[in-house]
Amino acid sequence: MGSIEQTDFDNVGTKVLSPSTLAHVVLRTGKFKEMVDFYLNFLGGTVTYGNDFLSFITYDEEHHRIALIGIPDTGPKVPTSAGLEHVAFTFPTLSALLLAYRQRKARGISPVWCVNHGPTTSMYYKDPDGNMLETQVDNFDTNEAANDFMTSKYFAENPIGTDFDAEELIQKIKHGVPDAELKKRVEIGPRGLPNLA
Template sequence: MADNRKRRPINRPKFHHTTFATTKLHEMVEFYEKVAGLEPVHYGDEAAWLTNDDANHRIALLALPGLKLPQDKGHTAGLHHTAFEYESFDQWIDNYLRLKADGIVPFLNLDHGMTMSMYYQDPEGNGVEIQVDTFGNWHASKEWMWYSAEFAKDPIGAHFDPDKIAEARERGLSFEEIHRRCREGEYKPEVIPEVYLPEFW
């Protein structure tokens, strides 16, 4: 018997924003502005809507009354992280150095093959990925994910120390060379962190 269900819309909506319930509205606004350049379009006592591009908002923050604090958030099902992408390797590593100088460092750093990614935590413990596409082209990176035996075998990828990446750039190595060496394990950190979100509540 034929399956005539329509598995997806013929005209697909584009992803627009993520909304977080928060007990730390002001800290969250400050964090997302500092880490990813999201500025408030509207900022009230109980909510804020933030954007870093032409959209009216990309993240909404709701300070709902009576919220309960999460328990063991890093080891429960649900949202792990949201991601933001830089167009260039230099912008990406410069952002890391800027945040590090302000005491904000990632808890996890991974070269997934199609992206190099640093993972931070916002004041509510949600993950925030700051990435750069290693192909510089979404079609090429999507195609690589589709057919690559390397990605199928290890989609998590290679751990790296971002300070070693920054030092390699200072020595004049290209993004392509740094990415290759990273995949080979040259910039591995002394301690390999868990992929779980760190629990800090």
Template sequence: MSAENLQPTDEVKAPVLHHVNLKTSRLSEMIAWYGNLIGATPNFQFEGGAWLTNDAANHRIAFLATPDIVDDPDFRIHTGMHHVAFEYPDLDDLLLTWERLDRQGNKPHFAVDHGLTTSFYYVDPDGNSVELQVDNFGDWAASTEFMRTSPDFARNPIGVPCSPRKMLEARRSGVDPKDVERRAYAGAYPPDDPYDGRFGKAA
């Protein structure tokens, strides 16, 4: 933009989300956990924090760690962030990530087909929820239109709980990814056990 075009404006300049910053009392555990979950590595760390990324950005996740930070036993029922989300390019990457984490004993606290996305939610060492998702349409414009106009979404905006294991079995049997996603939303792959969406007090 040239200097002469820098005139006062009421236009909202829309930025893109760059990173999230979490306070933690478990810095080393958090660095290792996010490294294992999404391949995030520190570009810089010291005793008071760290800045991690899994792409070309200087950081996508920041941690602040000071001696004053303590756990909140009631954080689940306090106002604040519920989760942060990371998106995969396709369902297979999401399912293979689920399988890798499952072998390590890291199971999602919630797995759901939201209609617009298929999403698996995990709990980090501090108790924060982290969503791993894939856009069911492979097109943000299409999934946005679904969110805005679908009667099914309006009736059930949370979505249909699903079993990642059953979805992966379906893919390995030759079911097309789009069909797996559609069947999940129709309830064809119910979870074996109830999930905890962590929307309030523990059950």
């Protein structure tokens, strides 16, 4: 007989056990059909379960990554209220990030902000309710290298990043400019947060 691993529930340790992964985000909406259509297009997703007021959407191995709950008396988002700022989705390469950008653009979904933060090259979008979504690619090959940049004088001076033009990046890729060069942040000095409200 194999041994059964015993958990010591009385040994609470020095910190809480971390989850293994972030499973999903659930959004309440008064624009149910519009939001379902948006997320299916935005994520290249499929509905694993849906009815007149619930939609569970996935784009990978998880049964759902985004769930939408349609509640008719839901008021509009207040951009200045406290709450979730954005949800981020990572792509494996700069070319994949930019291809998804072009595919969304062809479906009428355009970013509201394109910025190289340093650790990531990121594109921000808004859904029909005004929730912010980030699509990104990591700019460094290791977490250690990203952490080194985040503790550098450049990041201390400008933790927001440098804006970029997605179409210019696509043209540079087409002309053979290496990703490592395109992912390197252009240093512009201090800057504040943009107004994306």
